[in-house]
Amino acid sequence: MFLPTSQSTWLELTTGAILLATIGFAVGWWQTRRLAESLKSQEELEKSSRVLEEERRVLELIARGASLEEVLDALTAAIERMADNCFCTILLLGEDRRHLHGGSGGSLPAAYMQAIEGLEIGPEVGACGSAAFSNETTIVEDIATDHRFASAKDFVMSFGLRACWSVPIRDSKKNVLGTFAMYHQHPAKPRPRDLRLVEAGAHLAGNAIERLSAEQRLREDAQRFDLAEKAAAFGVWQIAIPTGTVTISAGFAALAGLVGQPLQLSARQWWELAHPDDRAAAKEVIDHAISAGEGFQTEYRVVLPNGAIRWLRSQGGPELQGKRITGASIDITEGKEMLIRLEQARAAADSANRAKSEFLANMSHEIRTPMNGIIGMTELTLDTELDTTQREYLTMVKTEADSLLSLINDILDFSKIEAGKFDLDPIAFKLRASMAETVKLLAMRVEQKGLELLCDIDADVPDEIVGDPTRLRQIIVNLIGNAIKFTEQGEIGLEVGMESQQGDELKLSFSVRDTGIGIAREKQKIIFQAFSQADSSTSRKFGGTGLGLTISLRLVEMMGGRIWLDSEQGKGSCFHFTLKAYIAAATGPREKVEPQALQGLAVLVVDDNRTNRLILAKMLEHWKMRPVLAASAAEAEERMQEANKAGSRFALALVDVQMPNVDGFSLVEHFGKYTNLRDIAVMMLTSAGQRGDAARCKKLGIAAYLIKPVAQGDLLDAILTVLKEREPEIAAPRLVTRHTLREGRRALRILLAEDNAVNQLLAVRTLEKQGYTVAVAHDGEEALSALERENFDVVLMDVQMPKMDGFEATAAIRNREKATGRPHQAIIAMTAHAIAGDREHCLKAGMDGYVSKPFRTADLLREIEALTRSTASI
Secondary structure, eight states: OOOOHHHHHHHHHHHHHHHHHHHHHHHHHHHHHHHHHHHHHHHHHHHHHHHHHHHHHHHHHHHTTOOHHHHHHHHHHHHHHHHOSOEEEEEEEOTTSSEEEEEEOTTSOHHHHHHTTTEEOOTTSHHHHHHHHHTSOEEESOTTTOGGGTTTHHHHHTTTOOEEEEEEEEOTTOOEEEEEEEEESSOOOOOHHHHHHHHHHHHHHHHHHHHHHHHHHHHHHHHHHHHHHHHHTEEEEEEETTTTEEEEOHHHHHHTTOTTSOSEEOHHHHHHTBOHHHHHHHHHHHHHHHHHTOOEEEEEEEEOTTSOEEEEEEEEEEETTTTEEEEEEEEOHHHHHHHHHHHHHHHHHHTTOHHHHHHHHHTHHHHHHHHHHHHHHHHHHHTSOOOHHHHHHHHHHHHHHHHHHHHHHHHHHHHHHHTTOOOOOOEEEEHHHHHHHHHHHTHHHHHHTTOEEEEEEOTTSOSEEEEOHHHHHHHHHHHHHHHHHTOSSSEEEEEEEEEEEETTEEEEEEEEEEOSOOOOGGGTTTTTSTTOOSOOSTTOSSOOOSOHHHHHHHHHHHTTOOEEEEEOTTSOEEEEEEEEEEEOTTTOSOOOOOOGGGTTOEEEEEOSOHHHHHHHHHHHHHTTOEEEEESSHHHHHHHHHHHHHTTOOOSEEEEESOOSSSOHHHHHHHHTTTSOTTSSEEEEEESSOOTTHHHHHHHHTOOEEEESSOOHHHHHHHHHHHHHHTSTTOSSOOOBOHHHHHTTSOOOEEEEEOOOHHHHHHHHHHHHHTTOEEEEESSHHHHHHHHHHSOOSEEEEESSOSSSOHHHHHHHHHHHHHHHOOOOOOEEEEESOOOTTHHHHHHHTTOSEEEESSOOHHHHHHHHHHHHHHHTTO
16 A cells, blocks of 8 residues: 655655654763763762872871871761761770770760760671671661661660661771761661762771871880880990991980980090090990901990999990991999999808898898899890890890899898898699799700700609798709809709608709819819809809809708719719608609500600600600600601501600701601601600791691700690690691690789889789789788779788888788688788898788799799699688
């Protein structure tokens, strides 16, 4: 059918018009869309620019030293400006990782932020609590209906809030630090751009928190170093040799009386600090160090601006190919003056001047109080992150302080013995644990000289005995200390055996032998005399007071024993002594421990030291194990090959770290050729730990890493632990060390009554490192109030305190116990007194234990553990 021509023409025109209109509409739509996309891109670009601008402002705030609160307030304000009609908050996760605390409330009322302070995180705790718990963005479109606000919706809505989305604030390791939240006054879904703003805010907050935290840690490290300088009276300095300029630390400025003055001196100003009589000698020492490229140590006087004269000991050496010289100085004025007084006291003691000895003992409080700060603060600082130079200088400070303290202790102990006021304090104690702890105190000195330190206690010696562990430890330390001093290579061994037994009374024998220089026969008659030494020449190589053996002789005699010496010059020495002790009534003879799980297990023992191999073999055989001994890495590989050929395997390997040719770690690497290291428990034994050893152990799959000599009980615990850890159901066994073996110790709550701020810090840090909880009282009255409020396992009671001293406080505690029937409160006296009878005075006053200052960590912990063990069943 065909249309008339006019109709056809009209239809064609109409169709064309429609087509043109359609094309025009499409073109318009396309142009409108392009314009919208362009506007959106421009808006996004502006948003990104504004976010970058806010990040720049945050960095400027941090650079100007703004606080975290100021930075976070600036962030919430910025996001509120960019998003419009919203409220922003930042909540920070607390140290317990369970509660949120206010960081910034933006423009929200302060009452709201106060109300949500300490919000506990969880999967159903609003938007912020849920986001922090899940580490994921949480969106709540309507607070009125969302289940996460079920219990708090009325409260939140009372502030006009209806919608919220919260984003976790994370650090660079993706750990949650808190939350950044945006609130709206009406139910709403988050627009993508608003959600991106919240995410940007959370990102900026995370960066700010992490950066400020890092800067705070740096400030704290600097403060700790300054505190150590002040406590130990030392400072560091550096000479730029090309320019002659000298840069000093604040600590050195305090030593030289230059507080508040520039910390950079010219060469002329530097040398003018020295006393005119000492200047040339000091300069000669440092000039020689520069020209020879070697370290130096010198002592000289400095003249302070006020005319006062102080003694300094400086030590250092050149660096950077001789372009600078770095050193540290310590104030030794008190030590110099005290050594003069002590020298006079020694002469008086030699003539039996007991009045002078008593005077020296009474000086102890004044000497020990500053020594406690010097040694303790130095030990705390050595436990922090330090560079190599700082650690070297602080180690020097501690070594000098320990030497001074040892000298003081010798003189004071001798004075008490001469005054006839030196008494023993017999208690029940574990002999093996005590001897192991004693030799470990000396392990570092032994390792520094490349020696072996061995401890062998016969199996028939009872484990728990009654005696004076403190004085026994003093004898052992004196004898082993002498052995270390006079031995350059080889080994030092402590042996304990049973000489006789009659009922509960024991006669124990002790021997300390070394492979040192020996003592000439004509000198052996005088070494036990006070102030006598085998080498008394002015150029003698080995220092010491000459009192250690005299004190040991007196102590052994007081314990009902005798001491003697076998020695040949050039072939070493062996000091023998005996003493009386008693089997502890509560335990009787030591029971033989023969765990069934260990019987018949083959153990490879690799140690180049024959004595040490035999000691370990004896222990293992006591537990019915089968030790196979090897004296070197090559011999150990032969034993492994023989086992493979025989179709057997070793369940355990005890490997010495320090061996000639091939060390223990290298040997363990080769073990993989003979057996799957998952199938053999490897325990490394070392004289002293080195940095990086733990990481190397974990890399090689080593099961345990222990410091020699290892106590029999510790070795048994370690073997049982590593064998248990390697059972198939334990996927990732941990490295067993002496620290992990102590983790099972009962946690204690301790009250420290101490008025000195430095001593408080030392004691608290020391005890908290052991896992104890510590509360502090500044005097006796505060201690009594604390004991009214809560219970403590033990009280560490300083004797001298304001308001109410330690004796008055102890008397009040004992009277209250009698009146109320309360359980006996364990109290340990902590005092800088060391006068004759002071310990007895404290015990008579009602205290249960006694630790003198400056205290050694091991001594304090030993006293706490001994006392809490004895009172645990009361």
